[in-house]
Amino acid sequence: MSAEDRVQLAHGGGGRMMAEFIERHIRARFGEGPLRDLPDASRLAWTGPEVVFTTDSYVVQPRRFPGGDIGSLAVHGTVNDLAVSGARARWLSLSLILEEGLPLAEVDEVLSSVAVAARACGVGIATGDTKVVGRGQCDGLFINTAGIGEPIAGYALSCETIRPGDRVLVSGTIGDHGLAVLAARERISVAGGGPVSDSAPVIGLVETVADLAGAVRWMRDPTRGGLAAVLNECVTGRPWGIEIVEQRIPLAPATGALAELLGVDVLHVACEGRVVAVCAAEVAEEIVRRWRARADGRQAADIGVVVERPAGAVVLATRVGGRRLVDLPRGELLPRIC
Amino acid sequence: MRYSDGFRQPAAAEALVRMLHERMAVARSRRGAIAVMEVCGTHTMAVGRHGLRRRLPEGLRLISGPGCPVCVTDAGYIQTAIELAESGLGIATFGDLLQVPTAGGDSLAACRARGGRVQVCYSPLDALRAAAAEPGREWVLLAIGFETTIAPVLATLQRAHDAGLGGLSALVAFKRVLPAMEAVLADGRTAIDGFLCPPHVSTVIGAAAYRTIAERHGRPCVVAGFEPLDILAALVALVELVAEGRAEVRNEYARVVKEEGNPRAQRLIEEWLEPCAARWRGLGELPNSGYRLREDRARYDAERRYGVTVRTGRDAPGCRCGDVIAGRMDPPQCPLFRRMCTPDSPVGPCMVSSEGSCAAWFKYERAEAAAPG
Numbered sequence: 001m002s003a004e005d006r007v008q009l010a011h012g013g014g015g016r017m018m019a020e021f022i023e024r025h026i027r028a029r030f031g032e033g034p035l036r037d038l039p040d041a042s043r044l045a046w047t048g049p050e051v052v053f054t055t056d057s058y059v060v061q062p063r064r065f066p067g068g069d070i071g072s073l074a075v076h077g078t079v080n081d082l083a084v085s086g087a088r089a090r091w092l093s094l095s096l097i098l099e100e101g102l103p104l105a106e107v108d109e110v111l112s113s114v115a116v117a118a119r120a121c122g123v124g125i126a127t128g129d130t131k132v133v134g135r136g137q138c139d140g141l142f143i144n145t146a147g148i149g150e151p152i153a154g155y156a157l158s159c160e161t162i163r164p165g166d167r168v169l170v171s172g173t174i175g176d177h178g179l180a181v182l183a184a185r186e187r188i189s190v191a192g193g194g195p196v197s198d199s200a201p202v203i204g205l206v207e208t209v210a211d212l213a214g215a216v217r218w219m220r221d222p223t224r225g226g227l228a229a230v231l232n233e234c235v236t237g238r239p240w241g242i243e244i245v246e247q248r249i250p251l252a253p254a255t256g257a258l259a260e261l262l263g264v265d266v267l268h269v270a271c272e273g274r275v276v277a278v279c280a281a282e283v284a285e286e287i288v289r290r291w292r293a294r295a296d297g298r299q300a301a302d303i304g305v306v307v308e309r310p311a312g313a314v315v316l317a318t319r320v321g322g323r324r325l326v327d328l329p330r331g332e333l334l335p336r337i338c
Numbered sequence: 339m340r341y342s343d344g345f346r347q348p349a350a351a352e353a354l355v356r357m358l359h360e361r362m363a364v365a366r367s368r369r370g371a372i373a374v375m376e377v378c379g380t381h382t383m384a385v386g387r388h389g390l391r392r393r394l395p396e397g398l399r400l401i402s403g404p405g406c407p408v409c410v411t412d413a414g415y416i417q418t419a420i421e422l423a424e425s426g427l428g429i430a431t432f433g434d435l436l437q438v439p440t441a442g443g444d445s446l447a448a449c450r451a452r453g454g455r456v457q458v459c460y461s462p463l464d465a466l467r468a469a470a471a472e473p474g475r476e477w478v479l480l481a482i483g484f485e486t487t488i489a490p491v492l493a494t495l496q497r498a499h500d501a502g503l504g505g506l507s508a509l510v511a512f513k514r515v516l517p518a519m520e521a522v523l524a525d526g527r528t529a530i531d532g533f534l535c536p537p538h539v540s541t542v543i544g545a546a547a548y549r550t551i552a553e554r555h556g557r558p559c560v561v562a563g564f565e566p567l568d569i570l571a572a573l574v575a576l577v578e579l580v581a582e583g584r585a586e587v588r589n590e591y592a593r594v595v596k597e598e599g600n601p602r603a604q605r606l607i608e609e610w611l612e613p614c615a616a617r618w619r620g621l622g623e624l625p626n627s628g629y630r631l632r633e634d635r636a637r638y639d640a641e642r643r644y645g646v647t648v649r650t651g652r653d654a655p656g657c658r659c660g661d662v663i664a665g666r667m668d669p670p671q672c673p674l675f676r677r678m679c680t681p682d683s684p685v686g687p688c689m690v691s692s693e694g695s696c697a698a699w700f701k702y703e704r705a706e707a708a709a710p711g
Contacts, residue, residue: 324387327702
């Protein structure tokens with residue numbers, strides 16, 4: 001591979017090479033909308049009075065893993081943060097930090113993956129930036145995306161509205177993303193196939209129950225820290241707690257097996273394409289039914305209930321009939337999974 | 339997963355819990371309450387993780403024993419390891435030791451942040467890799483633990499020996515599980531009617547090794563795996579043996595543990611080590627309860643090689659880890675538990691280690707009191 005086939009410092013230098021890089025790699029894929037004339041900032045038409053705004057950075061290692069790559073993840077992660085906030089993503093920013101020496105072919109693969117995922121999510125790339133740092137100053141390729149979205153009518157999500165008796169739902173199997181990345185990084189092979197990341201947009205799951213939005217109290221995508229972290233976030237400092245039932249929590253066999261093997265509590269492992277929702281009991285069955293009718297929610301389940309006691313804690317009813325606390329993960333369990 | 343699912347079947351668990359309650363009812367009518375010590379910290383963790391304590395019948399109490407290697411290691415050991423790191427040596431250690439505080443509040447993690455070369459290992463073989471990767475530096479492997487860990491550490495030293503790799507030695511504070519069980523009985527402050535014996539240690543020493551405890555001390559011993567059905571089945575057996583006054587050894591983990599243990603690992607221990615007195619947090623100095631490297635292997639012994647001695651350390655003020663380790667106190671009875679001492683800010687080793695009783699109680703059982711029946 002010659003020097004021309006790799007990222008060079010001059011690709012971020014503001015001169016001719018950077019202009020060519022933007023033209024060939026960025027505008028070729030994203031030049032249809034606001035990026036056509038490469039403005040310093042994009043002016044976007046807007047309908048409602050509110051925007052919902054979020055940002056996230058992506059440093060996953062390895063950059064490709066079963067079920068996705070850093071490009072698709074950089075779209076899904078940000079689109080999903082908006083979705084579980086009750087908003088449909090409209091525009092993303094796309095910032096790249098590239099390490100000198102990275103093959104341009106790999107940059108192309110990642111950008112193509114961004115383009116495919118953005119199209120599938122119905123979101124445009126409105127603005128972007130590229131920086132190049134010297135060899136050894138970043139690990140290959142980091143991405144930041146920010147997203148703005150429109151509120152979906154009816155969602156007024158807040159922990160404050162949760163009441164004992166409300167149900168806790170999850171849209172599919174848990175822990176697949178974190179363990180898929182870990183297995184890829186550590187080259188752990190699992191007979192019969194290892195875990196596959198669930199990285200995917202969840203906006204469809206949110207929209208399909210939008211007419212029931214008034215009865216949906218709260219939603220999260222259980223990324224870092226997994227199901228345990230989002231449920232603890234929900235109960236901390238509240239006058240009620242949550243009880244979940246181990247046997248009802250959907251788990252892919254390969255993910256469960258690997259978690260056992262590594263001694264990792266799968267409740268602490270990240271998903272990238274799931275929704276955790278707390279809703280009024282009377283709509284729980286209907287939401288699970290509608291989610292299960294979709295390909296991205298086939299294994300949705302009602303996994304537990306909001307309880308009066310113990311307040312401020314998440315308790316797991318175990319398979320063997322016991323009960324135990326579900327704690328927050330301590331320290332950094334699985335670094336660089338997103 | 340299917341393999342482990344088999345040992346967590348709800349229906350089988352219900353059946354065993356029912357049996358346990360029935361046997362315990364008989365035992366209570368004959369002799370009153372029963373206290374069983376689970377020697378191994380990973381058993382304590384499994385009890386917490388599967389919520390088993392709530393399934394125990396009235397009158398049956400589980401007491402955590404001295405089976406967490408990090409917890410029983412004397413406080414002075416960490417101080418010596420820090421001194422070795424500060425003299426420029428590389429330190430290879432399992433992650434659990436990193437956060438253990440000295441009485442002065444120092445730790446290997448803090449030493450690393452100051453620039454000490456402290457490398458976390460997932461296998462003792464990682465120490466060989468570290469030594470090979472930095473040939474200009476001599477490395478010390480922190481070698482604590484019971485027979486389970488002793489064998490792989492010795493296999494690592496054997497490899498270094500065979501490869502002529504001169505730069506690796508070990509700071510040895512190995513422990514033997516049987517003398518600790520005997521010491522807990524001799525201490526007498528905690529009544530123990532039987533032992534739930536550690537599975538991994540037993541793969542090395544063999545189930546037959548517990549005959550001493552059964553025959554000399556009149557306490558039944560049952561070797562159990564870490565799955566919830568393993569533990570329940572072992573408790574059923576223990577309650578029955580205690581009720582009938584039969585001090586016998588049972589192996590409920592025969593799918594892994596053999597009567598005679600692992601002869602190859604035992605040979606390795608004999609070749610490399612000799613028994614010696616050892617200091618235990620909570621139990622004090624016990625004769626023949628540890629191992630040191632034999633004279634002809636002295637070059638692999640960091641103490642002799644670098645002229646250092648692990649001195650008796652002080653525990654942090656107020657720390658009751660010693661009482662927890664010896665089974666004299668359950669973690670929530672310690673005045674520091676949850677108040678001064680948490681996993682994020684531990685005072686003693688039992689709150690640090692992934693096998694520590696305090697960590698297990700904090701992680702899985704601290705809301706138990708508030709939970710509805």
